[in-house]
Amino acid sequence: MSTVTLESITKRYGSETAVDGLDLTIRDGEILGIVGPSGCGKTTTLRTIAGFETPTKGDVRFDDQVVTHVPPEQRNVGLVFQSYALFDTMSVRENVAFGLKMRDVPVDQRRARADELLEMLDIADLADRLPATLSGGQQQRVGLARALAIEPHVLLLDEPMTGLDATLKARLRIEIADLLADLGVTALYVTHDQTEAMAMCDRIAVLNDGRLEQVGTPSAVYERPENAFVADFIGTSNVLEGTVRDGRLDLGVVELSGSFDASGPVQVVVRPESLDLGGPLEATVEQATYLGDRTELIVALPDERTVTLRADGNVEYSRGDSVSISIDPASVCVLP
Amino acid sequence: MTTPRTSPSRDDSTTGDETQEVESPTDDVDTETALGREPAFQVADRQPLSTLLGRPVVVGVLLLALSVLVVPIVTTFVSSFARTATGALPTGFVTLEHWRYVLGFGEYGVRANAIPGLTFSVGIATAGMLLNVLIGVPVAYALSRYEFYARDWVNTLAILPLVPGVILGIAFLRTYPERGGSALGLVVGYCLLKSPYMVLTVQSSFQSMDLRHLEESARSLGASWPRALLTVIFPHAKQGILAGCIITWTLAAAEFNFTYMVHTGDPKPFSLFLFRNISNAPYLQSAAAISIYFLIVVVAILVLQTIGNSGFTTVRE
Numbered sequence: 001m002s003t004v005t006l007e008s009i010t011k012r013y014g015s016e017t018a019v020d021g022l023d024l025t026i027r028d029g030e031i032l033g034i035v036g037p038s039g040c041g042k043t044t045t046l047r048t049i050a051g052f053e054t055p056t057k058g059d060v061r062f063d064d065q066v067v068t069h070v071p072p073e074q075r076n077v078g079l080v081f082q083s084y085a086l087f088d089t090m091s092v093r094e095n096v097a098f099g100l101k102m103r104d105v106p107v108d109q110r111r112a113r114a115d116e117l118l119e120m121l122d123i124a125d126l127a128d129r130l131p132a133t134l135s136g137g138q139q140q141r142v143g144l145a146r147a148l149a150i151e152p153h154v155l156l157l158d159e160p161m162t163g164l165d166a167t168l169k170a171r172l173r174i175e176i177a178d179l180l181a182d183l184g185v186t187a188l189y190v191t192h193d194q195t196e197a198m199a200m201c202d203r204i205a206v207l208n209d210g211r212l213e214q215v216g217t218p219s220a221v222y223e224r225p226e227n228a229f230v231a232d233f234i235g236t237s238n239v240l241e242g243t244v245r246d247g248r249l250d251l252g253v254v255e256l257s258g259s260f261d262a263s264g265p266v267q268v269v270v271r272p273e274s275l276d277l278g279g280p281l282e283a284t285v286e287q288a289t290y291l292g293d294r295t296e297l298i299v300a301l302p303d304e305r306t307v308t309l310r311a312d313g314n315v316e317y318s319r320g321d322s323v324s325i326s327i328d329p330a331s332v333c334v335l336p
Numbered sequence: 337m338t339t340p341r342t343s344p345s346r347d348d349s350t351t352g353d354e355t356q357e358v359e360s361p362t363d364d365v366d367t368e369t370a371l372g373r374e375p376a377f378q379v380a381d382r383q384p385l386s387t388l389l390g391r392p393v394v395v396g397v398l399l400l401a402l403s404v405l406v407v408p409i410v411t412t413f414v415s416s417f418a419r420t421a422t423g424a425l426p427t428g429f430v431t432l433e434h435w436r437y438v439l440g441f442g443e444y445g446v447r448a449n450a451i452p453g454l455t456f457s458v459g460i461a462t463a464g465m466l467l468n469v470l471i472g473v474p475v476a477y478a479l480s481r482y483e484f485y486a487r488d489w490v491n492t493l494a495i496l497p498l499v500p501g502v503i504l505g506i507a508f509l510r511t512y513p514e515r516g517g518s519a520l521g522l523v524v525g526y527c528l529l530k531s532p533y534m535v536l537t538v539q540s541s542f543q544s545m546d547l548r549h550l551e552e553s554a555r556s557l558g559a560s561w562p563r564a565l566l567t568v569i570f571p572h573a574k575q576g577i578l579a580g581c582i583i584t585w586t587l588a589a590a591e592f593n594f595t596y597m598v599h600t601g602d603p604k605p606f607s608l609f610l611f612r613n614i615s616n617a618p619y620l621q622s623a624a625a626i627s628i629y630f631l632i633v634v635v636a637i638l639v640l641q642t643i644g645n646s647g648f649t650t651v652r653e
Contacts, residue, residue: 050556072555073564079556085549089571102558150557 001186002062002153003028004049009058011044011210018044019055020210026154029184031177032215033201035194035233041210042190046156049188051075062153073102078147082159084139086131092118092142093127099150117145120179137168144176148183155180155187161196173200194234198222206230227335231269236296238270238307239335249332253301254281258329269333272296275309279326283307288317299323409630416623426620434624438613450609457606458632460519461589464526468584471527472534473570473577479535480542481551494535497528504529505597521598522605526588533587534580541576542569578644585640586633606632 004026011019019041026032034042047053049060051072059068067075087095093114100110118124121141131139140160147155160176161169177200180187191197197204198218205215206229214226225231228239242251244263249256251268260266283299286306295311309325311317415421416435419428440449478484479491497504508525550572554564570577592607599605604612606629613625 050552052552052555071560072552073558073560075556076558077556079553081546081549081553083546083549085546085553087550087554087568087572089568089574098554098559099557102563146553146557 001028001184004154004186004188005061006045006049007059007061009045009048009055009060011041011048011053012056017210019048022058022207022210022212024205024212024215026186026188027203028186030202031180031185031187031189031200033189033191033197033204034207035191035197035204036207036213037233038192039209040207042192042207043158044210045207046158046188046190049154050077050079050156076150076153078150078152078155080140080143080147080155080157080160082162084131084136084143086139086142086146088130088132091128091130092123092134095131095142096145096149098146103150113149114145117149118142121145136164137172140164140172144179148185153186155185157187157189159191160189162191162193169196176200198234204234206233208233224333225269225335228267228269231333231335236272236308238272238275240268240270240305240307242266242268244334249329249334251327253303253305254327256327256329256332258332260332260334262334267335269335270307270327271331271333272307272309274328274331275307276326276328277309277311277323279324281325281327283323283325285317285319285321285323287319288321297323299325412623413627413630415620416627418620421619421623434620435628438609438621438625438628450604453603453609454606454628454632456519456603457589457609458636460522460526460605461585461636463523464530464588465581465585467523467527468531468534469577469581472531472580472584473538473573475531476535476538476542476573476576477565477569480539481547495532497530498532501525501529501591501593501595502597505594508594508598522595525594525598526584526591529591529594530584530587533583534577537580537583538573538576541573545572574644578640581640581644582637585636589633589636590629 006022006024009019009022009024010017022041022045024032024045034045036042044053048055051067051070055068059066061067062075087098090098093111096114096117097110100113105113115124115127118127121144123138123141123145126134126138126142131142134142143160161172164172173196189197189201194204201218203215203217204221206213206221208229214221214230216224221230221234225234225237231237231239240251242249243265244250244260247257247259247261249258249260249266249268281301283301285297286300287298289296289298290313292313294313295315295317296308297311297317298306298308300306307325317323415426417430417432418426419431419433420426439451475490475494479487479494504525508521512521547569551561551564551569554568555561559567589606590610592611595605595607596611599608610625610629614622617625
């Protein structure tokens with residue numbers, strides 16, 4: 001496994017800039033998630049590391065080696081796609097052994113290695129089946145086994161779970177995260193689903209419009225977003241305008257005491273969980289979304305700004321209800 | 337479900353929360369009964385017309401189509417073994433007289449052995465087909481995989497040879513006056529004339545798969561580009577290539593216009609053999625000639641399918 005470094009990567013297609021001066025390091029053995037809205041450059045970044053795109057500017061390094069112009073087949077990277085892209089003309093075992101075959105590993109050795117990986121991914125009994133006869137989750141395991149078989153410098157996962165159902169996704173992501181951690185694989189996990197990224201990754205890089213907005217551990221990105229975009233993209237958040245004076249935050253409708261060290265007009269992030277029902281602030285329910293264990297409420301503050309908060313699932317709310325809310329000053333995050 | 341909740345508020349939820357479960361249809365029914373509401377509509381007890389008629393109609397159309405297609409072939413084939421065909425139905429079975437006659441072993445008429453010509457034709461058609469695989473598959477691949485300058489023009493050019501064989505025949509004779517009528521000329525001409533069928537079938541095969549990701553998976557696993565194409569991509573298009581082979585072979589074997597225009601000398605290709613035995617010939621004689629064509633085509637298709645089904649696959653339990 002290796003450390004992968006992207007050094008001010010820029011990729012342009014004609015006048016379109018897909019990635020704009022991206023500096024990013026995937027540390028040895030970590031799972032780095034890349035999240036962002038569609039068209040933000042996630043997939044271009046992944047394809048640049050795999051070698052299918054040559055950056056317009058900048059370099060890709062695996063450890064100390066510059067691989068910017070090394071063709072994909074010599075880079076030794078593992079790829080897992082959303083569409084699985086399994087070879088339907090070959091059995092599951094042959095799919096997994098394909099990379100070793102390309103490296104001229106003797107038949108018995110590559111067979112043994114393939115069986116070992118299938119065993120590891122709990123699909124040993126499917127070795128002789130054709131991929132087309134497997135379920136989505138099984139195919140995804142085969143895809144992962146195939147990519148891991150070559151002991152890649154880095155494993156690149158491009159939205160690998162997008163096609164799977166919610167229950168399977170939840171199970172698979174724990175399994176895969178554990179497996180990758182056990183193997184100490186360096187991995188890049190591209191997804192548009194921030195929950196998935198939070199659950200699986202050691203660090204998360206948030207991309208927007210080809211630029212890196214923030215990179216950090218899931219908790220850092222969630223609790224201390226560096227800008228409104230990150231705050232908005234990671235989790236649900238309410239970004240409010242306010243003014244800090246003498247360590248006190250004035251949100252217009254309410255003033256929060258605390259030690260806010262900025263001064264003047266600021267943007268603050270208030271997560272739904274920092275808002276509680278019952279308190280000094282009057283609000284009107286605009287929309288109530290029942291989600292089983294909780295109800296998500298969008299409420300309008302007296303000055304017509306809306307915020308999202310969570311309430312218990314067993315109380316019924318409807319549009320127009322009056323509620324009172326309070327804000328926990330300790331968990332309000334002031335954007336730099 | 338404890339508290340029945342009215343649905344509008346939930347239906348309004350368009351947030352992309354992944355954890356939100358879609359409620360099952362049975363829950364909906366229970367809720368409605370519990371509330372004692374009138375269902376919005378009553379599902380009719382009788383079967384809809386489409387269910388009643390659908391299946392018989394489909395079967396009927398299929399049978400009709402099959403009989404329209406098959407009856408003439410069977411009639412022709414059977415008639416070719418009859419002695420006379422003066423009445424509504426041919427009579428006097430079984431004789432091989434007409435078969436012998438058209439193949440050139442008859443006791444009267446042209447006593448030219450037709451078998452070398454047939455073999456020649458089979459060879460030419462096969463060579464044209466193979467050339468088509470070599471050219472058509474890469475062209476189809478390029479057209480489905482890449483965006484390039486003038487792609488639409490290449491696409492049009494690839495379909496252009498669908499023009500009648502006469503046109504291509506004339507163009508050929510003009511351009512290559514010495515070589516045009518040779519065996520090589522026929523092979524190249526057949527290949528060119530039938531290439532759209534190969535390109536189109538293989539192209540649709542490529543378009544139905546995740547071509548780019550398949551190729552990229554193979555390459556990331558260490559296969560060079562040519563190797564990825566040969567070991568992964570082309571085998572995936574097996575069905576399309578096979579269909580293309582069958583179409584190009586059969587059409588090339590029977591191509592009359594082009595052959596008639598360019599070919600001179602012996603052996604006589606298949607289409608000229610058919611022409612000789614169909615124009616101004618008695619019915620039973622042409623029936624025998626057509627039957628021979630059908631037999632050859634059926635054998636060719638069977639052979640191609642057998643090769644196709646065993647050829648590319650590396651696993652088969």
